[in-house]
Amino acid sequence: MTDAVAERYDRFAREEAPGRSDVYAEWAAGVADDAEVQAVLERLSPQHRQPPLVFAVSRLLGATVGDYRQWRRFVLANADELVAQCARRGVQINEPLRLAALLPALSLIEGPVALLELGAAAGLCLYPDRFSFLVNGADGLPRRRLDPTDGRSSVLLTSTVAGDLPPLRVPEIVWRAGIDLDPIDVRDAADRAWLESLIWPGEHERGERIAAAMTIVAADPPLLRAGDAIEQLEAVAAAAPAGATLVVSTPGMLVYLPRHRRIELIDRVRALDARWITIDAPTLHDAWRPAIDPAGFRGFAVALDGRVVADADPLGRWWEWRAGIGSDAA
Known part of the structure; x- marks a missing residue:
């Protein structure tokens, strides 16, 4: 585990997700306190382990929108595929607004x-x-x-x-x-x-x-x-x-x-x-x-x-x- 992963997800949970997504706030807070999931994300470069990208890829692969424990089980069971897909993708904020x-x-x-x-x-x-x-x-x-x-x-x-x-x-x-x-x-x-x-x-x-x-x-x-x-x-x-x-x-x-x-x-x-x-x-x-x-x-x-x-x-x-x-x- 590195402090960088925990700090990034803690910041996302406290400063970026509130007011936009309660689900993502809960998931990010969970990652910030979960050494096993952090170890999975450590396999990615900082650019490819950003919370919105990791969460989006996990949902694309089949993670349900539920509580953190459900999401954690999916990540650990599909860690290799999650890492591979995150490594080839980037956040694409195509917001017409x-x-x-x-x-x-x-x-x-x-x-x-x-x-x-x-x-x-x-x-x-x-x-x-x-x-x-x-x-x-x-x-x-x-x-x-x-x-x-x-x-x-x-x-x-x-x-x-x-x-x-x-x-x-x-x-x-x-x-x-x-x-x-x-x-x-x-x-x-x-x-x-x-x-x-x-x-x-x-x-x-x-x-x-x-x-x-x-x-x-x-x-x-x-x-x-x-x-x-x-x-x-x-x-x-x-x-x-x-x-x-x-x-x-x-x-x-x-x-x-x-x-x-x-x-x-x-x-x-x-x-x-x-x-x-x-x-x-x-x-x-x-x-x-x-x-x-x-x-x-x-x-x-x-x-x-x-x-x-x-x-x-x-x-x-x-x-x-x-x-x-x-x-x-x-």
Whole structure:
């Protein structure tokens, strides 16, 4: 046993799972006090033994959503398969609600848009033109609703916004593509099962949202290229149609790259004839233009071409317009 495994799961149980999943909070707390299960997880690298990944893989393999003792029995009985599957997979947070936080940046870009997402997973965040958006005030009352040109969508992305609202619009997307090390095809039953297993127990609303988004994506799938984003970027970008504004999106994927690779990817994106939108922790990189003070954020920075336009929850549940920082981003 190493303290690192116990500490990681204890932190997850205390700080990350509460309010999202009582089941995962119980499982993580159990691991933090269980030397035998910790010994199984020690066989994995830190990246591949993250609680959400281990829990998702165990459910994909057949672990039932029950108490910790049930889950523990499954893990110990299936340790080799669990380790093998965790070692080949990564956490793929394909949350379409992130588009609610990206909407202020997307609204600043003239269409038509060719949208390319790096770390796209199943590509659920490539369809801002097919989803509806509802912006609520801090009091919970609706402030603004936007729908696709053909009417209300089965996917409604709801966020809370206090303060000023910038001009918002549903973007015109004429081409959509993604790059991912292990892309997910929502038309494939096994791939759908994996994406569903990544939804934490108790996240019923999220489950319904992702299921509805998968139906939309399956009916008109994007171009998804398997491979390294840096290596594939230029070739996939070159496939974008002429006459459309190429927009490269990196929501939540840069954190998974080592720092030197992160810098290289950002430089490659900026070398393209393209706009760049992202949502990252303020301290994640130094690509903000102008430089920002991380202490001024309660969430993540949403930026267009490096200029911050919003402070937001990383999964899009709330955002705050930052016109003073990003007003010249267009």
